[in-house]
Structures are given as C-alpha cells and as structure tokens.
Amino acid sequence: MxxxxxxxxxxxxxxxxxxxxxxxxxxxxxxxWIDNATIHRMIFGDEWQQPMAAKNLDPLYYEQQLGxxxxxxxxxxxxxxxxxxxxxxxxxxxxxxxxxxxxxxxxxxxxxxxxxxxxxxxxxxxxxxxxxxxxxxxxxxxxxxxxxxxxxxxxxxxxxxxxxxxxxxxxxxxxxxxxxxxxxxxxxxxxxxxxxxxxxxxAGAEKGIMAGYLNSNGSFSGHMGVPGLLPPNQQDIDEEKYYLEYSDAAEDFLNEAWTTTPQLLYKATGLTAGDIDCLIPHQVHKKRTQYAANAAGVPMEKTIDIIHEYANCGSASLLLALDHAKKRGALEHGKKLMLLAAGGGISWGGLILTT
Amino acid sequence: MxxxxxxxxxxxxxxxxxxxxxxxxxxxxxxxWIDNATIHRMIFGDEWQQPMAAKNLDPLYYEQQLGxxxxxxxxxxxxxxxxxxxxxxxxxxxxxxxxxxxxxxxxxxxxxxxxxxxxxxxxxxxxxxxxxxxxxxxxxxxxxxxxxxxxxxxxxxxxxxxxxxxxxxxxxxxxxxxxxxxxxxxxxxxxxxxxxxxxxxxAGAEKGIMAGYLNSNGSFSGHMGVPGLLPPNQQDIDEEKYYLEYSDAAEDFLNEAWTTTPQLLYKATGLTAGDIDCLIPHQVHKKRTQYAANAAGVPMEKTIDIIHEYANCGSASLLLALDHAKKRGALEHGKKLMLLAAGGGISWGGLILTT
Known part of the structure; x- marks a missing residue:
C-alpha cells in the first residue's frame, strides 16, 4: 500500500x-430522537446498570469520550x-x-x-x-x-x-x-x-471554492462496508450480511487523511489557519472533530461540533454541519470556510469556500 | 405533467x-453467450416450438423485429x-x-x-x-x-x-x-x-464536447425500476420484488426525448445532420436505434447498431457502442460524433464530440 x-x-x-x-x-x-439511556435499555434491558457494569462498560463513555x-x-x-x-x-x-x-x-x-x-x-x-x-x-x-x-x-x-x-x-x-x-x-x-x-x-467572482482537494484509496474497501451481495439473496439475509462491518484497520490512514488535507488546501490557496473563519468537518465523533480542528489549526470555538445532537449521519453530516454554520452566521459575506471529510471508500478531501 | x-x-x-x-x-x-434458441428452451422447454406456437409467439420476432x-x-x-x-x-x-x-x-x-x-x-x-x-x-x-x-x-x-x-x-x-x-x-x-x-x-482545444445536453423527468419513476426496498428484507424477497418492473407508460415521452435531443444539439453547435460522421446511440433495440438515426437525420450506415451482439446492456451500452465506433475508425482525428441516450429515471441527453 x-x-x-x-x-x-x-x-x-x-x-x-x-x-x-x-x-x-x-x-x-x-x-x-433517541437518547443514550434508551439505547442502554434496548441492548441491556430495563435494568441496564448491572449488565453494563458486569461487562465493564461505562454508560457515560459514549457521551463523555465520543460526544x-x-x-x-x-x-x-x-x-x-x-x-x-x-x-x-x-x-x-x-x-x-x-x-x-x-x-x-x-x-x-x-x-x-x-x-x-x-x-x-x-x-x-x-x-x-x-x-x-x-x-x-x-x-x-x-x-x-x-x-x-x-x-x-x-x-x-x-x-x-x-x-x-x-x-x-x-x-x-x-x-x-x-x-x-x-x-x-x-x-x-x-x-x-x-x-x-x-x-x-x-454568484460574483469573489465568492466560491478557492481550492478543493479530492482523493480515494480503495485498499481498505474490505474493512468497511456491507458485505452482502446485491441484488438481495436469501443466504446473505440468513447470515445477517446486510449490516455494516467495520474494522479499525484504516484508522491510521484516516488520521493521516485528516492531517494532510488542510495543509494541501493552505498550500493551494496561500491562506493560513488564521484566515479560516469557520471549520466544518464531517461529524464522526467528538475526538475526530477535535483532531480535525487541531490538524487545520482552527480553534474549537470556530469549529462546527454538532455530534452530540445527531451522532454520525454518514454523508449527510457535512451538509448538516453546513446548515448549522449558516444558522450561526458563518456564511455571511466575505467569510472563509474550510470543509473537511474522510470516510468509507476510503475517500477524503476538503475545500476552502469564500462566502 | x-x-x-x-x-x-x-x-x-x-x-x-x-x-x-x-x-x-x-x-x-x-x-x-446465449442465443435466442437457448432462451426459447429455458422458458418453454426442449420442445419449445409447440408451446410458443400455442401462445402465438413467433420465435423469430426477437431477432427480426427487435434485433x-x-x-x-x-x-x-x-x-x-x-x-x-x-x-x-x-x-x-x-x-x-x-x-x-x-x-x-x-x-x-x-x-x-x-x-x-x-x-x-x-x-x-x-x-x-x-x-x-x-x-x-x-x-x-x-x-x-x-x-x-x-x-x-x-x-x-x-x-x-x-x-x-x-x-x-x-x-x-x-x-x-x-x-x-x-x-x-x-x-x-x-x-x-x-x-x-x-x-x-x-487534448488540444480543437477536440472535445462541442455541446452536451442533459435532462431528467422523475414523473415516470414508478413505471420503471426494482420496487423492493433496500436494505433487503424477507417480505420483498418472498414477493419477488427485486426484479425489474417496466410499463410502457413512458414510451411516448421517451420517443419525444430521442426526437428533441439531436435538434437541441444542432441548435447549440450550429451543425447539421450532414456534419455528423458517426451516431452512437444507447442500444435499446433495433427499432429504437433506427428511430434515433431518423431523429438525428443520420443514415444507418453511419450509426452504430450492435444490439444483435449484446442486447440491451443498460448504462454500459453507450460505452460499448463507443468502443465499437473506435474500432471502426470513427474516432480518428477531426471526426464529429453524436452520442444519444434515454432511459430509466427518466434521464436523457446527448453530446456532440469532435475527435
């Protein structure tokens, strides 16, 4: 690879x-809308405290660590x-x-x-x-x-x-x-x-995508995806193959994707971290958003972090975050936004948008 | 509509x-590779002549009428x-x-x-x-x-x-x-x-797509498609819903799409039918290819017609036909090709390419 x-x-x-x-x-x-306690109950029963403790699972982990x-x-x-x-x-x-x-x-x-x-x-x-x-x-x-x-x-x-x-x-x-x-x-x-x-x-020529960066690496296709064949077949239904399978094999690669993309965008535009008014990352979990902010050099107060409201909504997360940025006023005239995403494929990339 | x-x-x-x-x-x-007689046999049995005749089905219809x-x-x-x-x-x-x-x-x-x-x-x-x-x-x-x-x-x-x-x-x-x-x-x-x-x-500026035309109309979505829900479910497997269903409801609309697209491309480029060296239509069946040639005003000898070799290969048909055009020499320097397609969606369109 x-x-x-x-x-x-x-x-x-x-x-x-x-x-x-x-x-x-x-x-x-x-x-x-489903809260964490509801999920605890669905998986571990009404008395979830005991079985979660027995499995060494912290009920607060999902909120505190992942958002x-x-x-x-x-x-x-x-x-x-x-x-x-x-x-x-x-x-x-x-x-x-x-x-x-x-x-x-x-x-x-x-x-x-x-x-x-x-x-x-x-x-x-x-x-x-x-x-x-x-x-x-x-x-x-x-x-x-x-x-x-x-x-x-x-x-x-x-x-x-x-x-x-x-x-x-x-x-x-x-x-x-x-x-x-x-x-x-x-x-x-x-x-x-x-x-x-x-x-x-x-819109006017002063607005738009100053630079976009796109890339993919299919080497990890086997580590993330729904393995059942389409069109559907009985065997794969019986074997529960129409569910997402995910391994951590691509984690290092994903981290590198999140790290390198902002630098490539800065290089392409001549901008620096201080020029970015708002960072809009795909919402994976809280740590990943912090990682992205750190990689882009943008402080968390300028970074859209809505994971606690919606969890990870796949490809919709980035546009959800963009909608939140707009409601927050981050798309007013003359702002500079950085959008970043990486996920299944693996495909990743980003862009800098002048509003 | x-x-x-x-x-x-x-x-x-x-x-x-x-x-x-x-x-x-x-x-x-x-x-x-499957020939028509093999399909006759698969559907009607080894002695297919009798049952096909009983159903008033002409075994030569598929080749003679549809290619x-x-x-x-x-x-x-x-x-x-x-x-x-x-x-x-x-x-x-x-x-x-x-x-x-x-x-x-x-x-x-x-x-x-x-x-x-x-x-x-x-x-x-x-x-x-x-x-x-x-x-x-x-x-x-x-x-x-x-x-x-x-x-x-x-x-x-x-x-x-x-x-x-x-x-x-x-x-x-x-x-x-x-x-x-x-x-x-x-x-x-x-x-x-x-x-x-x-x-x-x-490539050089003299080559490329002189004009492309794209359009869609979702009004007919219900008349063409695989109705089963994804991800797969048992009920739709049991009810055989993961097969293509097709009605003729959109035929008039499709004919109009095939008819209007060449004219729009001529208007956009200033070319006329006599300028087209090769017409490359999506391969639906023989009659449709003849219809497309007629609508574009291009004679059949300049039109790629490979339906008899491959039948309708969905979205691959157009690129298959382009491959055949290339092998025939139709993509040599300075030729003008018209590509046309219409199908599920309904989406349709075309383009004129200078090689």
Whole structure:
C-alpha cells in the first residue's frame, strides 16, 4: 500500500463565481430522537446498570469520550426493514424543500440535481430523478456517492456545472444508517439518520471554492462496508450480511487523511489557519472533530461540533454541519470556510469556500 | 405533467480540450453467450416450438423485429443470486484494464475515476474506490448513475474535471441486468450483461464536447425500476420484488426525448445532420436505434447498431457502442460524433464530440 504522501489526489482551483444560497435539514415528525439511556435499555434491558457494569462498560463513555448524546432514528437497528418507515429518499425530499425555501429560489430555476446517499431505499433507480420527481423539479439529475466524503465531491461538481452554465444546483443528501446497523454497543450509539440539502447558485467572482482537494484509496474497501451481495439473496439475509462491518484497520490512514488535507488546501490557496473563519468537518465523533480542528489549526470555538445532537449521519453530516454554520452566521459575506471529510471508500478531501 | 418542450434541461457548451484516449469492454471467459434458441428452451422447454406456437409467439420476432440475437449472461434470469458469479464490479475492473491498455496511459497518471452502474453488487459501498482499489489506481473516485443515460452525464463531468486540472479520467461501467430480470419472454431476450470503459484525456482545444445536453423527468419513476426496498428484507424477497418492473407508460415521452435531443444539439453547435460522421446511440433495440438515426437525420450506415451482439446492456451500452465506433475508425482525428441516450429515471441527453 502506498503512503498517503505518494498519493497526489486532485486539487481543483478557482471554482469561483458560486455561493451557498440556501441550506435545509430533515428530521420529520414520524421519526424519533433517541437518547443514550434508551439505547442502554434496548441492548441491556430495563435494568441496564448491572449488565453494563458486569461487562465493564461505562454508560457515560459514549457521551463523555465520543460526544454521542442523542440521535434521530427512523428505524430500530437490527430489526427487519419494513415498508412504512421513512427512507433516505423521504429525508432527501424534505431537506431539499427546506433548502429551496431558505434560498428564496423558485424550484423552476433549479437546473441540476445531485442526490447523495450511501443508504438508498432502491436498487437500480437513481435517486436523482426519483427525488426530483417528488419535488416537482424538472431538471437533469443524478445520484452519486463516495462514502462520507461524498459532499466534498458533490460541491466541487456543482461549482463546475455552474461555471459551465447552470444557475442553481440542488444537492440533497439522505441517510438511514440505522437500517444497516446492528444493535450492539459499538455501533448503535454512533449512527444517526438525517437529511440535509444545499442550493448552490451562481454568484460574483469573489465568492466560491478557492481550492478543493479530492482523493480515494480503495485498499481498505474490505474493512468497511456491507458485505452482502446485491441484488438481495436469501443466504446473505440468513447470515445477517446486510449490516455494516467495520474494522479499525484504516484508522491510521484516516488520521493521516485528516492531517494532510488542510495543509494541501493552505498550500493551494496561500491562506493560513488564521484566515479560516469557520471549520466544518464531517461529524464522526467528538475526538475526530477535535483532531480535525487541531490538524487545520482552527480553534474549537470556530469549529462546527454538532455530534452530540445527531451522532454520525454518514454523508449527510457535512451538509448538516453546513446548515448549522449558516444558522450561526458563518456564511455571511466575505467569510472563509474550510470543509473537511474522510470516510468509507476510503475517500477524503476538503475545500476552502469564500462566502 | 409538463410537456418535454417546457423542460429546458441543461445545455453545456465548449467542454473542449479533451479526447477519448482509450476504450475497453469486458465479457470475461467465465460468462456465457446465449442465443435466442437457448432462451426459447429455458422458458418453454426442449420442445419449445409447440408451446410458443400455442401462445402465438413467433420465435423469430426477437431477432427480426427487435434485433436481439445473442447476449452475454453472467447469471440465469430468475434464479437465486450466488456468490461465485461475476458481478458488475468484475466487469468494470476488466473493462477498465482494457481501456487503460488501449489508451497507452500509465494507470498512475489517471487522476479521477467515475464508476457507473445501475446493478451494483454492494449496498453503501461506492464502486469508485472499490474498483479503483482492485485496479491499483490511487486517485479520487466516485460512483454515479442516472439510468441508461448515465454516461452522457459522466462524460460531461469528466470533461469538466479535465478543464479544471485533471489530466486523465477513467469512466468504467458494468451492468449485470440478468440478476434483476425474470425469465419471461418479455424480459429475457432483451437484457445483456457487459462492462465498458473509456479513458478521457486532456487534448488540444480543437477536440472535445462541442455541446452536451442533459435532462431528467422523475414523473415516470414508478413505471420503471426494482420496487423492493433496500436494505433487503424477507417480505420483498418472498414477493419477488427485486426484479425489474417496466410499463410502457413512458414510451411516448421517451420517443419525444430521442426526437428533441439531436435538434437541441444542432441548435447549440450550429451543425447539421450532414456534419455528423458517426451516431452512437444507447442500444435499446433495433427499432429504437433506427428511430434515433431518423431523429438525428443520420443514415444507418453511419450509426452504430450492435444490439444483435449484446442486447440491451443498460448504462454500459453507450460505452460499448463507443468502443465499437473506435474500432471502426470513427474516432480518428477531426471526426464529429453524436452520442444519444434515454432511459430509466427518466434521464436523457446527448453530446456532440469532435475527435
């Protein structure tokens, strides 16, 4: 395996003339916020204190060490998939509605739609047209994914489409991680479900992506993923193969990805850590966010840290965090934001955006 | 529902400075070429003449009317999915190897990978890094889809990435349609499996996509697709919901998509039908290819028609046809190609490429 420093990746410069016109999120009323005590109870029973102590598990560990406090679940991990539960398409649709409303743009003026998910509710069907159809948007659309870094990729694609004539690009992302998580103490606390969307629009040349950096390394594909074959088969259902499996084999590599990306972005833009007004990392867990802030040289008070509200929502986390940054005023005129993500694939990257 | 003429879509102009450096296809030795008589036998038994006649089915219909004569199958439609069969990832990997070899470019010089499939073998996992890992390519990568028009989209994305600094983009596509087809006379003859790939490279400003046109309409999502929910569930397996369902409801709309796209491309480029050296349509069936040629005003002798060899290979068909065009010499210096596709989504579009 190559060292990360030998993997040059792709640096995209001056994807400018674009702005974030609106953001939106979705946790519809049909869903449920789950706190840690509820999960303790689900795994260890109503009297969870005793069995957790017997297994040497600290009930406060998940909140104190990892920052997981509550999360939105459309599904109870480890139970059968049923037809009346919310899907990632529902979350995408709802988040898109809010982002369009927030942007003030008519949906008729959206001229490209990128749907992003690693937990699609359908085989074969592209979520691009599927979700656009529900929204009544008639525009070219596609589905794409590259793990939890998907939206670093999608934002750079949106910017390129706008540079080539699109006026408004909708990126909408939905994840239902709970449908591929087992109800174990390792996984259940970490995963959340969410929708998050953004409208990217044509803007003055001073605004946009100063530099984006993208990379992937497929060497670790076997260490992270759902091993069951598609289309579905009985054997893999019986053997519970449609659940996410994860090993720590890629941890060192992931740390290196989080460390090197900010430096590559500083080099590409000539900026330094002091120029960054807001750091928006993909939300894995509290320690990872602190790690990212440290690697970027940005203090935690300028870093979006929402893991305690939502846990890890897969590829939706980055756009959720962007929505929070916008609500906090971090997208006002002339700010400089750094977005960072790394995850399944392994795919990773980041970008610096002038608002 | 809107009339197609009210749906403007997105026209991308002057995605130039790029060329098709190499193409490749995959039908590995482990697979099987199936002729029509073999399918007659599978559906109606060894003495198929009698039962077909009793059902008023003409055994020559599929070849004479639709052009389906043989096709590559990795799987027998309607049978259970098993672990030792080829997957679309295998086909993508093999096709990519051939395309890279054909391009003469070192795999180390590929700086973006787009994996395309509507029949992925995995849930959640992006085929971009997955296939890149197998190929030993260390470059940013993603998976995308928008039905059978996916590669009109992917080619325009590749061109934009090259305009923004990438040197060589690999698009690799694999489809195993047989795994979602039932063994019925309507579906079994029509579907084939294939891998097809292309390396798009930086080139002189006179070469590239003069204009591309992209559009989608999600109104017909319910008329074409695999209705079973993902992740997989027992009920949908029991009810055989993981098979493609298709109605003719969108036929008129699809015809209009095939008709309007060439005219939009002529308008965007100032070219006329006489300027087109080679028409490369997505291969649905013989009549559709003739329809496309007629709509574009290009004679059949300048139109790639390979349906009799491969049947409909989903999103791979367009790149298969591009590979055939290259082998026929149609990509020599200074030629003008028109690529057209429409399919599931509905997504459709086209592009005019100067080689």
């Amino acid at each position: 190559k060292n990360i420093k030998q993997m040059n990746g792709l640096t995209l410069r001056n994807l400018t003339g674009i702005a974030i016109a609106g953001t939106g999120t979705a946790f519809p009323a049909g869903g449920r 997981f406090s509550k999360r939105f679940w459309v599904h109870t991990p480890g139970t059968a998939i049923v037809h009346d539960e919310l899907t990632s398409a529902d979350l995408m649709t709802e988040a898109a509605r809010h982002a369009i409303e927030d942007s003030g743009i008519n949906k008729e003026d959206i001229d490209f739609v990128i749907a992003v998910t690693i937990t699609s509710p359908r085989y074969s069907t592209s979520m691009g047209p599927y979700v656009s159809g529900r929204l009544g948007i008639h525009a070219p659309s596609m589905e794409m994914k590259s793990g939890c870094a998907s939206n670093i990729f999608s934002l750079t694609l949106a910017a390129q489409l706008i540079q080539n004539g699109a006026k408004n690009v909708l990126i909408t992302c939905g994840e239902t991680n709970t449908k591929v998580l087992k109800m174990t103490s390792r996984m259940a606390y970490a995963g959340g479900d969410a929708g998050a969307a953004v409208v990217v629009s044509k | 809107k009339n197609i003429k009210q749906m403007n879509g997105l026209t991308l102009r002057n995605l130039t400075g790029i060329a098709i450096a190499g193409t490749g296809t995959a039908f590995p030795a482990g697979g099987r 389906f004569s043989k096709r590559f199958w990795v799987h027998t439609p309607g049978t259970a999915i098993v672990h030792d069969e080829l997957t679309s990832a295998d086909l993508m990997t093999e096709a990519a190897r051939h395309a890279i070899e054909d391009s003469g470019i070192n795999k180390e010089d590929i700086d973006f990978v787009i994996a395309v499939t509507i029949t992925s073998p995995r849930y959640s996992t992006s085929m971009g890094p997955y296939v890149s890992g197998r190929l030993g390519i260390h470059a940013p990568s993603m998976e995308m889809k928008s039905g059978c028009a996916s590669n009109i989209f992917s080619l325009t994305l590749a061109a934009q990435l090259i305009q923004n600094g990438a040197k060589n983009v690999l698009i690799t596509c694999g489809e195993t349609n047989t795994k979602v087809l039932k063994m019925t006379s309507r579906m079994a003859y029509a579907g084939g499996d294939a891998g097809a790939a292309v390396v798009v490279s930086k």
